[in-house]
Amino acid sequence: MVTRQTKTPAATGAHNKTPYGLHNLKTLTSGQEVIAAFTEAMRDAGVAPASPSALVADGLLHRHHIEGDRPGTLNGWHVLHLDSPASGAAGNWRTGAKRTWCSKRLSALTASERAEIRRITEDRKRAQEAIEGRHRAAAERAVRIWAASAPAAALHPYLQRKGIAPGVARQSGAALVLPVQDFTGKLWGLQFIHPDGSKRFLPGMSKAGHFIPTGEIPDGTRPLWITEGWATSSTLAAMKPDACHVAACDAGNLAAVAQAARAKWPGLELVICPDFDTIGREKAQQAAISARCLILPPPAVVPPHCSDWNDWRQGVAS
Numbered sequence: 242m243v244t245r246q247t248k249t250p251a252a253t254g255a256h257n258k259t260p261y262g263l264h265n266l267k268t269l270t271s272g273q274e275v276i277a278a279f280t281e282a283m284r285d286a287g288v289a290p291a292s293p294s295a296l297v298a299d300g301l302l303h304r305h306h307i308e309g310d311r312p313g314t315l316n317g318w319h320v321l322h323l324d325s326p327a328s329g330a331a332g333n334w335r336t337g338a339k340r341t342w343c344s345k346r347l348s349a350l351t352a353s354e355r356a357e358i359r360r361i362t363e364d365r366k367r368a369q370e371a372i373e374g375r376h377r378a379a380a381e382r383a384v385r386i387w388a389a390s391a392p393a394a395a396l397h398p399y400l401q402r403k404g405i406a407p408g409v410a411r412q413s414g415a416a417l418v419l420p421v422q423d424f425t426g427k428l429w430g431l432q433f434i435h436p437d438g439s440k441r442f443l444p445g446m447s448k449a450g451h452f453i454p455t456g457e458i459p460d461g462t463r464p465l466w467i468t469e470g471w472a473t474s475s476t477l478a479a480m481k482p483d484a485c486h487v488a489a490c491d492a493g494n495l496a497a498v499a500q501a502a503r504a505k506w507p508g509l510e511l512v513i514c515p516d517f518d519t520i521g522r523e524k525a526q527q528a529a530i531s532a533r534c535l536i537l538p539p540p541a542v543v544p545p546h547c548s549d550w551n552d553w554r555q556g557v558a559s
Contacts, residue, residue, distance in 0.1 A: 272298060275298070275321075275323055276296060276321070278342075279327075279329050279342050280296060282331075282340055282342040283319065283331045283340060284308070286340035287307075287333070287338060288317050288319075288331045288333050288338055288339075288340060289307065289308050289317075290306060290307065290317055291305075291307065291309075291504070292305075292306070292500065292503075292504070292531070294500065294531045295504075297319075298329075299321075299322075300320065300322035300323075300324075301320065301369050301372075302319075302320050302366070302369040303319055303320070304318050305318070305319060306504040307333060312505055312506065312507055313504060315504070316333050316335040316336075317331065317332070317334070318331065318332055319332075320362075320366075320369075324357070326343055326345045326350065326358070328362075329341070329342050330342065330362075343358070375445040376445065376447040378445060379429070379430055379444065379446040380429050380430065380446070380447070382443065383420075383421075383429065383430050383431045383443055384428055386418065386443070387411065387420060387431065389413070390411035390412060390413045390418045391411060391413075392411060392412070393407035393410035393412040393417050394407070395407055398436040399417060399434050399436055403475075403476075404476075404551070404554070404555050405472055405475040405479075405551070406475070408456065408478075409453075409454055413433070415435060415436055416433040416435050417434040417435075418432075418433060419432040419433075419434065419453045419471055420453060420454070421443075421451050421453055422451060422458065423450065423452075423501070424458065424459060424502065425458075426458045429447045429451045430446025430448065430451070431443045431446070432453060432471070434471075442490070448490055448494060450494070450497040450500070450501040451494075452467070452487040452498050453471045453474070453487065454486075454487050455471070455474045455478040455486045456485070460485075461505065463483065463485045464484045464509070464510040465506075465510070465512070466478075466481065466486045466487075466512045466514050467486075467487055467488075467498055467502070467512070467513050467514060467528075468486065468489065468514040468550070469488065469489060469492050469514075469516050470488055470490075470491075470516075470549065470551075471488040472549075472551045473488065473514070473516070474486045474487060474514075476550050476551040477514055477537075477550055480550075484512070492521050492525075495515065495524050495525060495527075495528040496524065496528035496531050498528075499511055499513060499529075499534050500528075503532040503533060503534075511535065512534060512535045512537055513525040513534045513537065514536075514550065515536070515537075516548055517543055517549060518548060521549075539553075544556050
């Protein structure tokens with residue numbers, strides 16, 4: 242039986258509304274207050290994210306789903322840094338709408354603060370462009386490797402050890418090759434699994450919010466079950482064939498994949514299926530809260546050395 246995680250939303254500081262550009266740095270005493278004020282400015286401009294958790298204050302460029310936009314779209318963008326004075330910008334790729342924001346009156350900024358804001362913005366824009374360039378290059382390389390790979394051998398040692406079918410896997414040399422995609426089907430990278438079980442991702446690829454499917458790309462017509470690893474996802478797909486199954490690649494990516502799915506399908510049943518360890522359970526709870534998901538609990542009895550559903554299933558079958 243899956244369980245639902247809920248959390249009472251924290252206060253957002255909405256009662257401290259002030260017009261755009263009129264925030265004094267001294268009144269914003271925490272990062273949370275800065276984020277609330279910036280979100281208010283974004284909302285005034287019609288470019289606010291539909292989910293508050295989509296706003297990331299790390300000084301890098303992020304895309305988000307805008308309130309009221311068609312489900313699944315990521316037309317919004319934002320960049321927010323908390324350096325003094327805190328400042329940010331946001332907009333809509335589709336309409337061209339844009340809003341800049343600062344925690345102090347622009348007229349109150351010193352020349353050095355203005356120069357610092359310009360420098361930080363330019364540096365971080367260049368850094369983000371470099372990251373996106375690496376992601377594009379990795380995606381192009383992934384397409385070439387994927388096209389050159391053959392269907393995986395059913396007798397591959399890893400597949401035999403895990404008791405799973407090749408499914409979507411291909412093979413390059415001795416290594417299994419798995420596609421890392423998004424919900425549009427775009428290939429962003431690859432995971433390689435060697436006969437001894439060692440794994441690696443294609444260098445430079447974008448993993449956040451992307452996943453390894455067990456079959457067809459999800460289309461929102463069936464409940465979506467999200468696991469950490471591909472072998473676990475393949476195992477649950479055999480146990481629960483009426484659902485669609487994907488692997489988030491690791492526990493840390495569960496929330497990002499769940500949020501991407503929730504943005505695309507607001508009413509879809511999403512189920513997080515973590516490994517049985519503490520990290521898996523913690524990350525599953527975070528994902529469930531941020532994307533309104535259910536959680537698949539572990540079996541009633543978990544034998545020693547069973548870390549996930551694949552281990553458990555093989556133990557039951559043996």
